[in-house]
Amino acid sequence: MNKPCSKCKGEMSPSIHEPFHGEEGGLRLTISDMPYDACAQGHKRFLNLTFAAQLMDLMLNPATYQKFPIATEKGFFKKTYLCPACAHELPDAPTDAQRLEVRAEIEGAQPFKVEVDVPVYTCAGCGKACIHSIKETGTLAFKATGHAYRSIDIPPT
Numbered sequence: 001m002n003k004p005c006s007k008c009k010g011e012m013s014p015s016i017h018e019p020f021h022g023e024e025g026g027l028r029l030t031i032s033d034m035p036y037d038a039c040a041q042g043h044k045r046f047l048n049l050t051f052a053a054q055l056m057d058l059m060l061n062p063a064t065y066q067k068f069p070i071a072t073e074k075g076f077f078k079k080t081y082l083c084p085a086c087a088h089e090l091p092d093a094p095t096d097a098q099r100l101e102v103r104a105e106i107e108g109a110q111p112f113k114v115e116v117d118v119p120v121y122t123c124a125g126c127g128k129a130c131i132h133s134i135k136e137t138g139t140l141a142f143k144a145t146g147h148a149y150r151s152i153d154i155p156p157t
């Protein structure tokens, strides 16, 4: 038995959300076909208590970005980032974005899709594109996911 809507006590029924977006620090993501519950008044709820956190964890997880080459960090007080291929110094600001498709498999839900446009830094020396650090990219995606939730007015718990 599905719990009634916490706002209007209406009946909640399973639904699939239209694509929605979140952005943080040049990283933009689109969440598509996310299953959720909705009532007739349009109030929204995640499928279960840990759903929102599981998706944010997936976006924070280094394994999600393993296909990207990672810069070598140099320096202590002022960090510089070097190309992993030719050791040329990388630009401070992203030069481009690369699309990553993530299959989101959350407990108790059918899989859906998150497309992440990951900011990348193109090496002026050899033309290879990489990310500064996997932690930085994961943190941006984590925050962008939170913004995406707010944009569709779905309470995280």
Ligand SMILES: [Zn+2]
Residues within 6 Å of the ligand: 005, 006, 007, 008, 009, 010, 039, 040, 041, 042, 043
């Ligand atoms: Zn409602």
Ligand SMILES: [Zn+2]
Residues within 6 Å of the ligand: 083, 084, 085, 086, 087, 088, 123, 124, 125, 126, 127, 128
């Ligand atoms: Zn290079």
